Amino acid sequence: DTAVSQTPKYLVTQMGNDKSIKCEQNLGHDTMYWYKQDSKKFLKIMFSYNNKELIINETVPNRFSPKSPDKAHLNLHINSLELGDSAVYFCASTSETLTGAGYTFGSGTRLTVV
């Protein structure tokens, strides 16, 4: 009954590979996000989708491509992985229509590029 679930939890891959991270929420939220947390713990937004539509796209290399097949899912595909992509990636969701709904984070995906 996990509210926001991400898979995989750990991902170790070589430079140049393409990988995907999946996120699903069962909270009925309409907005989902991808955040990147670097080694210094700084949380930086990458993308936001509301009802399957992209609403926030920060300055992220176009090797990163989000995809939202429906409002309960937001996946992140990364092409041509680089060493600097190593980080923990958090998915989060919220409701823009429910007053008082905060962000709920997934458990994170620790990506290590070697």
Add this chain to the structure above:
Amino acid sequence: GENVEQHPSTLSVQEGDSAVIKCTYSDSASNYFPWYKQELGKRPQLIIDIRSNVGEKKDQRIAVTLNKTAKHFSLHITETQPEDSAVYFCAARKAAGNKLTFGGGTRVLVKP
């Protein structure tokens, strides 16, 4: 865009003492200010939040204060316990549909 500054970056307190973390924000249109606690290897979890129409909010040992004029807000933890040791993040957001901008985090260590 919004910029959130958080201080201190690390905070060590003796068990039972109080801990205070301060944040400032740049966009006067921001109206929602949550605080998240992230334990080692875990996800950030919302512990308390405050909206711009309220100056103070309390939940057991934690409280948050907001000064809209000065554009700063603070987290207060009283009677700290070892399980309060974690990284704490403040954040700010404008109206719905806008992103949550996080401060840089404060690593709190409560010494028994």
